[in-house]
Amino acid sequence: MKIGILSRNRNLYSTRRLSQAAHTHGHEVVIIDTMSIAVEMGIAESAAQIKVIQTALIPRTTYLPQVDAIIPRIGASITSYGLAVVRQFEGQGVRTTATASAIDCSRDKLHSLQMMARAGLPIPKTAVIARSEALFPALQAVNGPPAILKSSRGTQGHEVILATSLQTAQAAFQRLRRLGPQVLVQEFVAEAEGKDTRVIVVGQQCVAAMERSASRGEFRANLHLGGTAVPITIDPQTKKLALAAARAHDLHVAGVDLIYSQRGPLLLEVNSSPGLQGIETATQVDIAAHIISFLETDQPGDKQKRRSQKSKRRR
Ligand SMILES: Nc1ncnc2c1ncn2[C@@H]1O[C@H](COP(=O)(O)OP(=O)(O)O)[C@@H](O)[C@H]1O
Numbered sequence: 157m158k159i160g161i162l163s164r165n166r167n168l169y170s171t172r173r174l175s176q177a178a179h180t181h182g183h184e185v186v187i188i189d190t191m192s193i194a195v196e197m198g199i200a201e202s203a204a205q206i207k208v209i210q211t212a213l214i215p216r217t218t219y220l221p222q223v224d225a226i227i228p229r230i231g232a233s234i235t236s237y238g239l240a241v242v243r244q245f246e247g248q249g250v251r252t253t254a255t256a257s258a259i260d261c262s263r264d265k266l267h268s269l270q271m272m273a274r275a276g277l278p279i280p281k282t283a284v285i286a287r288s289e290a291l292f293p294a295l296q297a298v299n300g301p302p303a304i305l306k307s308s309r310g311t312q313g314h315e316v317i318l319a320t321s322l323q324t325a326q327a328a329f330q331r332l333r334r335l336g337p338q339v340l341v342q343e344f345v346a347e348a349e350g351k352d353t354r355v356i357v358v359g360q361q362c363v364a365a366m367e368r369s370a371s372r373g374e375f376r377a378n379l380h381l382g383g384t385a386v387p388i389t390i391d392p393q394t395k396k397l398a399l400a401a402a403r404a405h406d407l408h409v410a411g412v413d414l415i416y417s418q419r420g421p422l423l424l425e426v427n428s429s430p431g432l433q434g435i436e437t438a439t440q441v442d443i444a445a446h447i448i449s450f451l452e453t454d455q456p457g458d459k460q461k462r463r464s465q466k467s468k469r470r471r
């Protein structure tokens with residue numbers, strides 16, 4: 157197969173590992189800088205073309221070779237453009253570990269929680285508000301304060317705030333409101349004691365899991381904030397929830413985060429391009445190889461797709 161990895165930087169750990177694993181499995185790899193792609197529509201006679209603009213001193217344009225599959229690693233700062241590029245590949249029948257709509261849904265915590273709630277999955281009590289007048293009732297609804305306030309599009313724990321009083325909640329609301337039209341007010345799961353669980357789902361399998369612990373004086377377990385990780389074996393219930401959460405987002409590869417409350421495991425968020433460094437280091441599982449193996453296996457609907465592509469070519 158020819159596998160395209162959409163990544164802004166070929167030196168990133170995850171990009172390097174995926175590329176290595178693909179080579180080991182005998183595939184060709186093209187690392188595609190998402191922002192260097194130009195898509196042309198309604199210009200050529202054929203369907204839309206995907207071009208790569210190489211920005212050296214003299215810009216050079218080449219057509220991207222046809223790839224069989226892509227692995228989108230779209231950073232949060234380029235989500236919108238990245239989604240357009242992924243959609244383009246999808247339109248050409250290229251297999252992807254995550255569709256544009258799945259990435260879009262998982263990037264938005266509110267949308268993601270709505271999908272999980274709709275699927276009947278357990279999540280922390282959450283209210284979403286847009287005006288400061290709604291803050292007090294929202295805090296009451298989630299049994300706070302204390303409560304967690306978070307932005308719908310934050311990453312790496314940066315926009316997640318623990319408010320211990322109405323005053324601190326008001327200040328947090330004002331700060332988060334500047335970042336987007338809505339603010340999530342969430343039940344504080346104090347009994348988690350700064351721990352959460354990351355499960356990596358590939359296809360229909362949970363291939364690795366780690367427990368992250370927040371650093372001293374911190375409630376957020378993110379590794380970027382100094383959290384530490386240890387490998388764990390997850391129980392059948394957690395496994396079931398992680399698989400169901402990935403399915404609810406229609407993601408074939410997902411990093412599913414859970415937190416353990418008194419009433420059992422709750423789903424926190426689902427990541428469509430989970431970082432591989434932290435979890436591969438903690439668990440010693442070759443997750444990159446699992447992802448490549450997944451791309452090699454036939455998925456439901458593949459045979460049908462191939463048949464229709466064949467008949468299109470014959471016409
Ligand atoms: N409702 C909550 N109760 C307790 N801790 C939480 C809660 N929500 C988030 N956290 C902690 O904060 C961390 C970051 O929150 P998360 O929602 O995953 O945002 P981000 O996308 O920025 O990582 C989580 O990994 C968890 O440790």
Ligand SMILES: [Mg+2]
Nearest residue numbers: 312313413425
């Ligand atoms: Mg998180």
